Amino acid sequence: IPLIIGVTGGIASGKSTVARAFARHGIPWVDADDVAREVVEPGEPALAAIAERYGERVLQPDGRLDRRALREIVFADAEERRWLEGVTHPRIRERLTERLAAFRDGDAPYALLVSPLLFESGQHALVDRTLVIDVPEALQIRRTASRDDVDEAQAQAIVAAQMPRRERLARADDVLDNDTDEAGLAERVADLDRRYRALAGLPPER
Numbered sequence: 630i631p632l633i634i635g636v637t638g639g640i641a642s643g644k645s646t647v648a649r650a651f652a653r654h655g656i657p658w659v660d661a662d663d664v665a666r667e668v669v670e671p672g673e674p675a676l677a678a679i680a681e682r683y684g685e686r687v688l689q690p691d692g693r694l695d696r697r698a699l700r701e702i703v704f705a706d707a708e709e710r711r712w713l714e715g716v717t718h719p720r721i722r723e724r725l726t727e728r729l730a731a732f733r734d735g736d737a738p739y740a741l742l743v744s745p746l747l748f749e750s751g752q753h754a755l756v757d758r759t760l761v762i763d764v765p766e767a768l769q770i771r772r773t774a775s776r777d778d779v780d781e782a783q784a785q786a787i788v789a790a791q792m793p794r795r796e797r798l799a800r801a802d803d804v805l806d807n808d809t810d811e812a813g814l815a816e817r818v819a820d821l822d823r824r825y826r827a828l829a830g831l832p833p834e835r
């Protein structure tokens with residue numbers, strides 16, 4: 630594969646929905662959130678390091694990471710947050726690099742790296758082009774509230790803590806406006822698929 634597209638956007642912008650729409654065109658993807666979970670599974674060195682630093686309180690009875698307990702520790706303490714990122718980020722990046730290399734050796738026309746923190750984490754350096762999924766803030770807040778069982782004030786607070794919309798847009802190579810329904814989204818993805826196939830030097834899908 631000559632081409633890897635990095636897909637990002639704020640909470641509930643539609644990243645997973647968009648990835649599924651590309652999958653209908655035969656496009657594979659890797660989700661950075663899934664990989665972030667993998668690197669702290671039992672048996673992984675990152676989980677061992679975390680358990681050594683914080684002890685039993687960050688483990689569930691079955692030995693898996695208690696994400697909520699860990700979140701509470703690092704939420705309250707920037708230094709601990711940096712320590713945790715120092716342990717997990719290099720491993721996430723290494724694993725993403727492996728997955729993307731496998732895509733590059735595969736025979737799909739192009740592939741996606743879906744990552745909520747594509748720019749913030751520096752993962753944009755792993756891709757050839759970036760696609761930002763954009764929605765107006767009011768719609769983003771509505772979709773967050775209805776999907777995640779939070780109220781609109783909580784959804785608003787989450788959005789406010791993320792990279793500002795205009796900054797994300799300024800960094801995008803391509804923008805997918807997801808202020809539309811599922812059918813509209815499918816059409817926009819089909820347009821992008823044609824462009825990406827052309828960029829990859831391949832004929833359009835038959």
Ligand code: ATP
Nearest residue numbers: 640641642643644645646745772776809810811814
């Ligand atoms: P997160 O990063 O927070 O996990 P996401 O960016 O992957 O979210 P999705 O889960 O794909 O976002 O979408 C958020 C919600 O909005 C979902 O409930 C999804 O069904 C809905 N949604 C996304 N796009 C559309 C659309 N074009 N029309 C209607 N609903 C949509």
